[in-house]
Amino acid sequence: MLKLTRKIDYALVALARLAKPDVAEDSPLSARQIAEDYQMPTPLVTRLLKDLQRAGLVTSTRGAHGGYTLAMAADEIAMTLVIEAIEGPVQIAACCDETEANPCDACQVIPRCPITSKIKKLNDHVVDLFRQVTLADMIEPEVDVPSEAINIVRAGAGAS
């Protein structure tokens, strides 16, 4: 259904929380605290942060007073990075798997599929869109004027 999973939602909220000014290098925030702040299941948040840490999006500090902080600036954390960290490459269909030698062969469910190459192109556009949107866009204050990046994307997508 072309839908973000709940995991991604949780991860974005957690990252948005870490982007708040009260979190810094020397004052990380624990997974438990993040989960409590937004009533999210603690074990799940823990696992998601671990995934994000493996991908290099957050840094972890173990032990008492430990926790997580962002590993890079909010405007560097693109949604593609978040999605890839948690559920692998963004691909709207199986035939978009770049690791396959012959893309058309990857589409094993539909022999001689007539639209494989077109689906791949569409996938590129989706990836472009999600690479344009960063954590910074998610945490900006509530105003009616969308962010610069969003405006650019919209202008492009809206033109015809």
Place this chain on the structure above:
Amino acid sequence: MLKLTRKIDYALVALARLAKPDVAEDSPLSARQIAEDYQMPTPLVTRLLKDLQRAGLVTSTRGAHGGYTLAMAADEIAMTLVIEAIEGPVQIAACCDETEANPCDACQVIPRCPITSKIKKLNDHVVDLFRQVTLADMIEPEVDVPSEAINIVRAGAGAS
């Protein structure tokens, strides 16, 4: 995972088949034949075509020598229409449900969710993108030059 379901793949292939020149008002193509052409499960193709018929994208003729034909031109059949016909409105997250009075209330899984409005905006861009792409883009011959619509979208999404 932000992925098209196999149903959508099947539906697109079926529609692409109906767009071929051998199918016309007076010579519809049966669901069974479409399924055979691409080795797709017949009962599933039948159900998908029924959904597409309900949405007005194809017309059906019952009885012997019956079958399906496209109900409109290929460039009028946007991917959003296909997706909506088969699995409902395009919404990348629950909080994108437009039928809800208070969008933020719809996000019942995360109280005081700080990114609901931003997710909705992102959803708008996804919808825009999928509205730009039509069946005509899916069936055009295999050339390296992408279609006009795709070019426009790409130029917009790629700019920064």
Place this chain on the structure above:
DNA sequence: ATTAATAGGATCATTTCGGTACTATTTCAA
């Protein structure tokens, strides 16, 4: 030493999705 935190793995339950089966109805043709 104790406490508080992450790291990692194993596991379970539930929902969704892909797929099947069966019956009714309509239409053409012999």
Place this chain on the structure above:
DNA sequence: TTGAAATAGTACCGAAATGATCCTATTAAT
């Protein structure tokens, strides 16, 4: 008028993905 070919509709099943939990080990500050 009868049979075959097609859609229409519904109910159902199995498997895979997803959401969620539990347990243990390790690390660091007090």
